[in-house]
Amino acid sequence: MISFASLQFFKKAHYFSTKSLIRTMPSSTCMQILEDCILFKNLPLGSQIHSKIMVSGFAYDSFLSTKLITLYSLCGDLSTALTIFELFPTCNVFLLNSMIRGYSSNGLYPEAISLFHRKRIEGLLPDSYTFSCVLKACALLLDLRQGENLHQLAVESGYDADTFVSNSLIFMYAKCSSLEEAVRVFDRMPQRDVVSWNSIISAYALNGFDLDAVETLSEMIENGLKPDQVTIISILTFCSTIDIVVREVHGFVLRNGVETAAPMIQNALISAYGKCGMTEGAQRIFNGLVWKDKVTWNALIASFAQNGLFEESLQLLRHMKVCRLDLDVVTYSGIISSLTQTSLSNEAMMVFDELLNAGLKPDVVAIASVLPSISGLDYCKQTHGYSFRHGLETDRRVRNALVSVYSKCGSIQYAKQVFEAIRDRDVISWSSLVVGYSQNLYFVESLETFREMMLAEMEPNPVTITSALSACAGASGLRLGKELHLWAIKNSFEGQAFVGSALIDMYAKCGRIKNSRTVFDLMDDRNLVSWNSMIGGYAIHGLAHNALEIFEMVTKPDDVSFIAALSACSHGGLVEEGIAIFSRMKEFKLTPRESHYACMVDLLARSGRIEQALALVRTIMPAQASVEIWGVLLGACKVHSNLEIGVYTGEQIIESGSANSGYYVLFSNVLANFERWGDVEEMRRRMKEKGVRKGSGFSWIEVNKRVHSFVAKDRTHHPEWESLFKVLKFLGEQMKGMYC
Structure with a gap:
């Protein structure tokens, strides 16, 4: 049903589009029509009113010019808005605010900040709204230093107690991960409105302090303020992984009767239940709604996809078609993103193909969502090319994803090129390259990138710290590893499972196994990765009994747990224990993979049971042995001087077409131990023919x-x-x- 205001607007629009403009129309009428044009983003009618203003002598009316700047900016015609602003004889704060808002609404945040400083130097005094607009630009740029300078200017200008400025400061500090400053601003506010409470709740939630956000919500209610739609959606969006919080918020919504009046809350509840793994709750809300829009459908589809219910999400997608709802890119992107996050890469690629087959053009979100699911370099290049041709590649989200995918595909140079093209780098940009270098064993480059990130005053996140610690482990960089440990303690990251696991691994590989155990014992939130890291740490130090002691404490070991335990047995010479552990995989319904067989071959071969190891490779392994397994066996033949099996194993490696020079050198050494110099020369000749060079x-x-x-x-x-x-x-x- 169309509102009365909308009806009146369309009457005006029809009148001015079919009749000539009345020359005697007063400025108040122009103002009213411009406000309607802004509300409905009607640029054609607004342009006609602009012409009327010019010929009627109202060109230098600051209020009309302010409205025109707002209209043109809102409709994406920033050049016309800037022309109006620059040609106005004397700038005032209203014009300035309108132009700053215009820059910000078009994503030109640096230009907004620059204009603020330029006009301030020229003597124009900003008001509270000016500070609010510029602080928002700093927040969206994640420019903490600039935000701190603006905070000081606001204090000097007497706006430190202004509610609007304080709310913007809380938002800025929260976005820039400076939670302590955000809380400090909130605590100093003499008066707080609902926006103030919403801002600090979002600040806690945005920085991962979900329980603090919930406690603040309770405090808000105790202070007599009723949460609004923004409050509820904020809590549901950021604290959706805590199921009890979602249920309590849902109960509050039901008790206060706001559910039927706020479709956005209903959609947020569906999404929150899905993120908690409670798809039945999401389905129940969905079924109880009389009217459902595409956002509602998308929320439920994403809930199913996030929880691995791939078929159910596709059935909903098809049901949307039956209901004659237009499927858009957002619908598909939601499924792709959910499948990617749950490591269902093949399924994500299938949905992406369906998106293309439906004749839809992928947008930035779709490209950024599907890129992490790509495993082949050629497909990655094709997606990169598509993004470039359609003007999507310049978006930071796409470039960040490209850095990660190129790194995953082993093309670290391409990843570096994409990274260098990112002008507005954020923590994800830096972290992606740090991770990429570490994944590809470029440990020195990974640490150098991390150092550059710190020099750029970019605050690292747990992913960055974890990858930098992995690089320290690979390069035996104990001193830097210790500094990162201190940084993690200072920033409360040490207790996080993945950071703690990386610390265990780093200390172990740097020869400090006692430090690894100390970190392990102090961890409150251990996950399976933590246990596996400790087992693996003991294994590489030859402390097999300690490793097995930890292994026995794991309630539900996975594939990696068994690999670490078998490796410990191999390094410690515990053959019988290793065989028993290998047999126990059936108890946990785990099927041995090639890595487990490689550990068993190494275990048997190291202890001199080379014939038994060969029998395992020939008869028990379900698949053909890899070059790595033959290499393990060949190394054992050299140690135990077994020429017959050594020659057989070496020939298997050569016939596989391996270009690894290490295997050729090892085979040559086996032959040299038995003074078969002719065969040694033949080996060198074959290396030369195949172009194999020693690294x-x-x-x-x-x-x-x-x-x-x-x-x-x-x-x-x-x-x-x-x-x-x-x-x-x-x-x-x-x-x-x-x-x-």
């Missing part, structure tokens, strides 16, 4: 908080190689002098 040796060392790597026969790899070799030459001469 250069390299090492690294940590000095002054930086990891330096050195590659054999490549002096230019280090930027200070000339100075280093001068010192090396001097030391060599000193050593010679000692023996002369």
